[in-house]
Amino acid sequence: MYLINGELTDKLPANDRAVQFGDGCFTTARVSAGNVRFLEQHIGRLQQACEKLLIPFIDWSLLETEMQQLAAAEQQAVLKVMITRGSGGRGYSAANCLQPTRLLSVSAYPSFYSQWREQGISLALSPIQLGINPHLAGIKHLNRLEQVLIRTHLEQMPAQEALVLDSDGWLTECCAANLFWRKGSQVFTPYVDKSGVNGTMRQHIIACLADSSWQVTEVREKLDSLGAADEVLICNALMPIIPVNQAESWRFNSRELYQFLAPLCE
Known part of the structure; x- marks a missing residue:
């Protein structure tokens, strides 16, 4: 399952900076009994990464809500959250990137752990x-x-x-x-x-x-x-x-x- 900017889809624009340059950050959280373990710490690491990468992401409350909503349906799972700089031009300049992309996905918890x-x-x-x-x-x-x-x-x-x-x-x-x-x-x-x-x-x-x-x-x-x-x-x-x-x-x-x-x- 993928949730991209609030939409259930597996389609990411080809000009998204994650595709073009790996321009973004992520965190991977454990879901247990419908809850995101160490949720505050995962949000904090994303905030720190966005600050270092100069990604102007501001929708932290919305992102946290989406994380909790996806986790609520899972007994045990992996929740991955990515923030990219969004879609922009061909070159390295981020001047045309006006809206960061948030991408959330849920997958099975590794049984071998x-x-x-x-x-x-x-x-x-x-x-x-x-x-x-x-x-x-x-x-x-x-x-x-x-x-x-x-x-x-x-x-x-x-x-x-x-x-x-x-x-x-x-x-x-x-x-x-x-x-x-x-x-x-x-x-x-x-x-x-x-x-x-x-x-x-x-x-x-x-x-x-x-x-x-x-x-x-x-x-x-x-x-x-x-x-x-x-x-x-x-x-x-x-x-x-x-x-x-x-x-x-x-x-x-x-x-x-x-x-x-x-x-x-x-």
């Missing part, structure tokens, strides 16, 4: 590295070719998710998830100020840990840092949190941090 949560997963290093761009880092813009390539390579590996470095070799994230690891009571997650996505679940976990006995720190570390970890986990708005059994050749048996966070992330 429950198995991942129960059994844990493995991570493999991706040969694709993320480009460094501080202005676009953190936000979920529509230019996702890096992730498409990461996923394509991942599908050829015996692992469920990828470990992704930036072009300077710093550990950054996974293909579609953020990364945390624990050493004792210290919890670490990579900075995403130069590349990567500052996911809504990543932000939620950092906030939960800040109010706990765990000590959470954003870091720039190389891949080998995982070798000294007691525990590794990944997260996104849909999973929402998954324990990692193995990353490259390193194995992890602890679920201490996972068991603390799991009920807080539902």
Whole structure:
């Protein structure tokens, strides 16, 4: 199901800037029992992205209402929301783009996430590295070719998710998830100020840990840092949190941090 500017249709104009340039942003939310989980945070990330991309979207109350209306009919689903700059001319100039486009879609919730949560997963290093761009880092813009390539390579590996470095070799994230690891009571997650996505679940976990006995720190570390970890986990708005059994050749048996966070992330 697609809802484009309030109309049930699957037709987007060929001159929409999302088609022409990937000019827009998106968020992907989990629907549970007819409700959008972490709705406020998803609206906030879209607002931040539109501000960075200079997209003059103002219909936030309408968008929130549409999100809630689509979710109300679903017991468990995925709700994706895109905001594009709208339709415009051939070139890069946005001068002729007068009305942003809002596009919402609902799809089935991935059934394998429950198995991942129960059994844990493995991570493999991706040969694709993320480009460094501080202005676009953190936000979920529509230019996702890096992730498409990461996923394509991942599908050829015996692992469920990828470990992704930036072009300077710093550990950054996974293909579609953020990364945390624990050493004792210290919890670490990579900075995403130069590349990567500052996911809504990543932000939620950092906030939960800040109010706990765990000590959470954003870091720039190389891949080998995982070798000294007691525990590794990944997260996104849909999973929402998954324990990692193995990353490259390193194995992890602890679920201490996972068991603390799991009920807080539902």
